[in-house]
Amino acid sequence: MILTYDGTFDGFLTAVFEGFRLRIPDLRIEGDGPATGDLFAEKSFVETDQGKAGRVRQKLEDLGGKKTSKALYRCFLSEQDDLERVILHTIRRLLTDGGAALNDYRDPLILRLQQIGKQIGREVHRMHAFVRFQETKDGLYVSLIEPDFNVLPLIGNHFRERYPAQDWLIYDVQRHYGLLYDREGMRFTTLTESQHVRLQRDWLTDTEKDYQELWKTYFKAVDIPERRNMKLHVQHVPKRYWKYLIEKV
């Protein structure tokens, strides 16, 4: 039987809760996206319930610590087609083997979980590196991003620790939401249609334009042409990120 949920992590955890509570045989969980499964399987939508999700979360932490529940959440943000299957399988392994199950790289689905985790980690690290703030006239430092996975919820703390004294906004152009930090704290926000997501030149301060030029000058100056190796360069800075990198535009 297939349980579907609203696409949120809590929704997914609620479906897990119901699946185990009702002891559903051959349990499968799917997001609320276009149906891909078997036409004859029975589907049933599970309403998100914070309380039930919380209980699953607590159980996961009891089994494998905070690290484990974090690993599953990261996997969930990967937007991969098989993520529900991978997480569900991992939960079953946790129930039989405890937290150590996550180290069993012989298990193909655990391996997959770890690989997804690694990819997410890499993308988070890339965002730490490739975010480029531009100073607007109203004093906000804005950065546009298009990460491979939905990593915005994972990068806020890094930037809050680093830039506690400036207001900033990191906006995921592809997923249409951003993370705003100001004196009131950090929160998700979505810009309305009328607010352009493209940063316009006349919004920027003059200092901003100066420092963008200085940064480009710096980037050119540190190059050693005798050692040019574009293959290596592109491997480190894949082309899909160039759009928002001041030094590559």
Add this chain to the structure above:
Amino acid sequence: MNQRLQEKLAILADAAKYDVSCASSGSKRKNTATGLGNATGMGICHTYTQDGRCVSLLKILLTNHCIFDCAYCVSRRSNDIKRAAFTVQEVVDLTMHFYRRNYIEGLFLSSGIFKDVDYTMERLARIAKKLREEHQFNGYIHLKAIPGASDELIHEAGLYADRLSVNLEIPSERSLKKVAPEKDYATAYQPMNFLRERIAGYKAERRSLKKAPTFSPGGQSTQLVIGATPETDQQVLQLADNLYQDQKLKRVYYSGYVPISTDARVPQVDRTPLVRENRLYQADWLLRFYGFKVQEIVDDAHPQLDQEVDPKLAYALRNPEHFPIDVNTADYEWILRVPGIGQKSAGKIISSRRFGKLRREHLRKMGVVWKRAKYFVLTADRDYLHLGYDPDIIRHQVLHGAKQKKMTNQLDLFATPQPLLA
């Protein structure tokens, strides 16, 4: 107004780029509520140059005016190049503004020697102090400790910097004398020794008193220029090993000499010895993270690293008696010595084999480089056809592939000679 600053930045970044150190790791500096920046401990490369080097720090010289005349250096007195100098405020502003925009992890500040050593060192320390105290900057700062500067100034620098470095540059004193007659090892080792003692002292103090100030918490590093002088890899690695053991350095960087301009005192090389540089870094990793000793990597019979294969594979080929390693029973130290198995895969092997026997497929999926590892390991696969262990054949197959040899009937210079009529 900005034109002059642009020009200075171009000149002084260009002059600093031959210092290959880029690390922004090894220091954990916390930010304050109203401050700017922190050091995360792991380091971040914000972009990469077109030659593939990490750009993590704003790496500049304070000035490229220099009273010295070292043959390997672009900024040497006798070289006819454009000279420039930043003011203290300019360096501070560049650092702050670049950091606010998330371009950099911090500042790497070096300098040519103008007037005298203390005068220069005083300015480097002052910039660091200004960033920390006036601007609450808590990002990464790497400063050069200039040989010959007074202990007080180097001490001051250590209080504000995350890492200090003294570059030895030339891997033996004899060669150094030849290319840089005004320099000697004793003068370079003096600040290094001073730093080693202070770093250890402050660390001990912090262990008992959490509030004690830090002193160059990211340790110290140095750089060796490779290929400008005739030292062998054995000499270079022995020196590096001594620096790690005795001077407690965090990193030794190897910089393949780029023939920046003609000076008769250094030999003319056509091309940067990129492969050699790469092999030295691999060997350096084996020393620091894989438990190898220098003599196991290079010795009197093999004073140069093999340019064709990496030093770990070269070691395995020279010591066939230690292989194959059974991944299901061997100790971590020995699994780590298998070519194609890194620290990560070795860890995965150890943690997974508690759940059951490891097979060939498990290793491949874990990220073991099977192309190299397969000659040196035993797994639970009974059907596995072992090659026998002939180092020459393995070497050939790793380099040229197993199939190619059968498909093309070409004679190969490195192959074991086969009788033409069998």
